[in-house]
Amino acid sequence: MNVSTHEPRWRRLLDGGHTWGSLAVSPTRYGVTRYRLVVFPPGMSADDRMLLRVWRSWPVWGMTLFLLLEILLVPAIGASSALATSTAVFLGTGAALAAMTGATRGDVRTLSAVRMAGVDGTALAEGFAELCALVNDLAGADCERVDGEIDAVEHELLVWRVYDRMAADTHART
Template sequence: MHDTELRGPLPRRMWRQLLDGITPWGSIDIRPVRWGGTCYRLVLYPPGITHAERRRVRLWRGWPMWGAGLWLLILMVLARTTDPWTALGWATAGYLAAGAAAYVWAGDIRGRVRTAEVHVLASKNDVPTLIRSRVIRSLGTTMARADEQLAAGEIRSADYEATWWRVYDRLTPGVFEAGIR
């Protein structure tokens, strides 16, 4: 996030962060899961996409969550004025229409987003799974480090984008799995 985006009223900053995400390249998420496991997930947007394109893709990818909220809101509003089955029908139609609109609006970029995810169970010593988790963590660390270097002025925008391309290419379907074996 740029320095100019960190200024201004808190609601505006929160809204921008919700729409744009924390980083322009995507996200790394490492979280505990049930039974003592850990989930590693790396999401990479295509390098060179604009803010508007990233927002549209994030809108599409977040549709199940915000769409459910929309469904509930429509249901609550209409349940007061119509019978429950009509309200349920309109809420479902609104949910599906919003999802279809987000799908179309995201365009072909939604298919170029690359995601790698692995669940490591604490009780298992599955070597390929452990290697995948380390690769995901390493690629996410590479991008986080590039963010820090760009913000500190240690690298140029061209170097940042070159790093982004290297990580994005590393996550190419087939290449990611082949590099682990």
């Protein structure tokens, strides 16, 4: 099997659907929906973006790896040795990723909003409206890039504007 034919799939999986970051929508109980917009620093390389995405998902896949190692190692080397090995792998991968993403991890901008059914608070509505405006700007930039209306430099400029607006909003709220 030729490994290079599968590389673009793995890169796409690790790099995500958008070069600018991600939007997570989480409906929860009792009519509460959480929205989380994550924007990476524009101009970041694909490799740095992938490392940041792997770092951000480390608690999930790291614990999965820990449990898998426990299942496989307990019968082979015993409970205490398996626990020590699994813990070392879990913490070691986390530490390695923390070291590799240290330079860029602090530059990631995040904006969260919560909507609750039946609650029309002004602060909640303003936060959600701002998040929607930023997402619309990013989605519009992606669509224009795909349609060939703008090139990569103009797309990055639009992402910079959103990135800078997120910093201004953070300072305005504190």
